[in-house]
Amino acid sequence: MTAQGRNERQWPLALALLAPSLIVVLGVVLYPMGRTLVLSFLDATSALQDAFDFVGLDNYTELLSDSGFWATVRRTAVFTVFSTVVELGVGMLLAQFLNQRIRGQWFFRSLVVLAWALPTIVGANMWRWILHPEYGALNGLLTQAGLLDTYQDWIGGPQQALFVVALVDAWKTTPLVAILLLASMQTIGDDVYEAAAMDGAGPVRRFLSITVPMLKPAIAIVLVLRTIEAFKVFDIIYIITRGGPDSGTTTMAFYTYLQAFSNQQFSIGSAAAYLTVLFIFVLSLVYLRMLRTETKGLV
Amino acid sequence: MSAPSISRRRLLSVPLTLGAAAVLPGCAVPRVDRIDDSGGPARLNALFMKQASYSEEDVRAMLASFHELHPDITVRPTFVAFEALHDKIVVSAPAGTYDVVLIDCTWPAELAGKNMLLDVTDRYDPAWQADILAGTLGGVSYRGRRYGVPWSPGAKMFFYNAEMIKRAGVEETSLATWDGVVEAARALKAKRVVEHPLVWSWAHAEALMCDYAQLLGAFDGRFLDENGRAAFHTGGGVRALEWMRRTLEEGLSAPSSVKLLEDDVKKVVCQGAAAIALNWDYMYAEANDPKQSKIVGRLKPALAPKGPTGKGPAANGSMGLSVMATSRRPDAAWQLVTYLTGKENQLRYARNTLPVWKSAYRDPVLTTGPQAPLVAAEQAQLESLVERPAVAQYNAVSQQIQAAVQSCLVTGTPAAQALAAAAARVNEIIGD
Structure with a gap:
């Protein structure tokens, strides 16, 4: 029997095996995506609306000409850049540490994964109580240690709150970044480091001249993944600040949520969601293009 | 390690996928009203608040008493924070998840205006009009129609x-x-x-x-x-x-x-x-x-x-109980609403929230109990309330x-x- 014949005979079985996941993807990914796209061109202002007016690109132009929307874009960009840089910096150092041959390394690796394994909703609630201005654990700890005279409001100002929430996001996701970088680090052969050491390169030089360049593909993947995730941040904001104070933590995803579900402006919310997708898509293309150029340069 | 690259085919697949996805909603089935008037056992879903007003423990006890009186009606409660209440009502409306919902006094214009709440004006007992605190009735009304029964008076x-x-x-x-x-x-x-x-x-x-x-x-x-x-x-x-x-x-x-x-x-x-x-x-x-x-x-x-x-x-922070317009068992849902908002039930659980019935304020439970100072102050305060904007x-x-x-x-x-x-x-x- 030819290979083509075998493939044709296996086709029904393949389809049967794929069907469950296809149905799930269709139901929870493709259908909502399509519905949201369609809604963004309509005028939907009620969850029970039966007929909709077609408004073309009006919802998009309304958003793009709204200074409030651009303020959420700026906040989201600041959040994304700050949390991604922190995650990458700390994740790199953490990965370097976890790559050392030291006794009990399995314990440290397990410990690092804990924060990432914690559901975001639990982690965010935990931080909400830790940072609480009246009875937060952080204030209690620092006051008892004599480092603070009075309780501080750690998320008091709008900008301060954005950075603190970004740090909480970084705390949650740095372990994932560290594990991804560690996996890539372990593919670098010891002989490369040994040769560099024999040539007189110290630990810092070896890290900067060997480890970092060889991790570039992994760093690019981490950058793309984390940018996409950070751009969509919602749960941490919803739990800790609900977009405040003074709208300082109202990011694009939270703005989309407010428009769609609190205000029943489903079409505006849908358009905002697709603009978020567009921003992420463009950013991902830029990252991948940069990586492609740099990899060609290495060859 | 080879670097990921983006071919034209892959790039084109994104709009193609979105295009295909956009076609799918055409297969959507429009919502239909599905009233089940069989009169058989009813299972109701009710949405409450887990914060101020009646405690979760109180509400569960009320529901247990209701079930004893109406063994053919089972109520499954859901409790959410006040901040999540509105959005949960809106999001669940198309699916008809909830039969009875707790609403804030600022929502009737929006929710009733968008046909989410059942108009219960004709179900009201004429005597209620005079006995329910006036400030709370506005919190379940829209354009002269009633869309629920007040449950907590709530002056701040x-x-x-x-x-x-x-x-x-x-x-x-x-x-x-x-x-x-x-x-x-x-x-x-x-x-x-x-x-x-x-x-x-x-x-x-x-x-x-x-x-x-x-x-x-x-x-x-x-x-x-x-x-x-x-x-x-x-x-x-x-x-x-x-x-x-x-x-x-x-x-x-x-x-x-x-x-x-x-x-x-x-x-x-x-x-x-x-x-x-x-x-x-x-x-x-x-x-x-x-x-x-x-x-x-x-x-x-x-x-x-x-x-x-x-x-x-x-x-004015009064709240009321409403029947969702999408409820399949509106009669059973109304029975639940009238039981929970009834004077006897409210007097029994007056520790956390005072009743909405004027006549209840003469009951010794309120005039002589530990809540007496609050009752006196709140009763007087309810005569002077400020409303938030009543807009859709x-x-x-x-x-x-x-x-x-x-x-x-x-x-x-x-x-x-x-x-x-x-x-x-x-x-x-x-x-x-």
Whole structure:
């Protein structure tokens, strides 16, 4: 029997095996995506609306000409850049540490994964109580240690709150970044480091001249993944600040949520969601293009 | 390691996938009303609040009693925070998940206007009209029709720690005006009775709207003018916000107020970390519970202080129970609503929330029980309430006002400037 014949005979079985996941993807990914796209061109202002007016690109132009929307874009960009840089910096150092041959390394690796394994909703609630201005654990700890005279409001100002929430996001996701970088680090052969050491390169030089360049593909993947995730941040904001104070933590995803579900402006919310997708898509293309150029340069 | 690359085919697959996805909604099945009038056993889903008002424990006990009376009706309750209540009602409406929902007094215009709530006007007993507190009926009405039955009266009450006030050498009568409150707070601070005498729920949330509404009313302001346009950016609206800001600048109000919700305020007051606060009536019971409070017997409820023109309204925060228009068992759902909102049931659980029935206030349970001081104060306060804007776009309007008030309180934007910007946005929203 030819290979083509075998493939044709296996086709029904393949389809049967794929069907469950296809149905799930269709139901929870493709259908909502399509519905949201369609809604963004309509005028939907009620969850029970039966007929909709077609408004073309009006919802998009309304958003793009709204200074409030651009303020959420700026906040989201600041959040994304700050949390991604922190995650990458700390994740790199953490990965370097976890790559050392030291006794009990399995314990440290397990410990690092804990924060990432914690559901975001639990982690965010935990931080909400830790940072609480009246009875937060952080204030209690620092006051008892004599480092603070009075309780501080750690998320008091709008900008301060954005950075603190970004740090909480970084705390949650740095372990994932560290594990991804560690996996890539372990593919670098010891002989490369040994040769560099024999040539007189110290630990810092070896890290900067060997480890970092060889991790570039992994760093690019981490950058793309984390940018996409950070751009969509919602749960941490919803739990800790609900977009405040003074709208300082109202990011694009939270703005989309407010428009769609609190205000029943489903079409505006849908358009905002697709603009978020567009921003992420463009950013991902830029990252991948940069990586492609740099990899060609290495060859 | 090979670098990922993007081919034209892959790039094109993105819009193709989106295009295919956009076709799918064409297969959507429109919602149909599916009333089950078989009269058989009914299973109802009900949405409640897990915060102020009746406790979860109280509601579960009420539902158990209801089930004993109506064995053919089973109720499955869901409890969410107030901040999640509205959005859960909206999101679940197309699926018809809930039969009975708890609604805030600011939502009927939006929810009834969008046909989400069942019109129950014709189901009302004529006698109810005269016996239900007038301020609460407005919270379940829209354009002269009823869309639910009031369940909790909810005036945002004024409370003070009498022992702290005494220690500061302040006469309790001086708390009858907001000017007097400021003077009392200065005395409390000067005599180091408490670092920040006032605490508020000024977080970026609806709680802030209630406190601002109360002060706006006291300073003779109003949210909307007679033409339905924004009016909070002039006169009393500005004076109220400037007053709020001054108490923060003087250190009379706890700086953390801009982060706190009512539940947080309750904890602060019950820990004895503040002397004066606005809150819903449920704070009184918890302040007198030794398991939760360090100030048992010290908290006093009073009428809201008056502003410069002699007005001292409380924010109307009444809530009601409604039947969803998408309920498949509206009759059974109505039975549940009438049972829970009934006078007997409300009197039985009056510890956390007072009844909405005027005649209940003559019952010895209220006039002689531990709640008697609160009952007297709240009954009088319910005669003077201030409403938040009754517009179909209430949430969007509220968000704009919350942002403006927070902008002034948190970053120091001048009150008139912050409110004027919000007023322009509010007029755009209302004009839509």
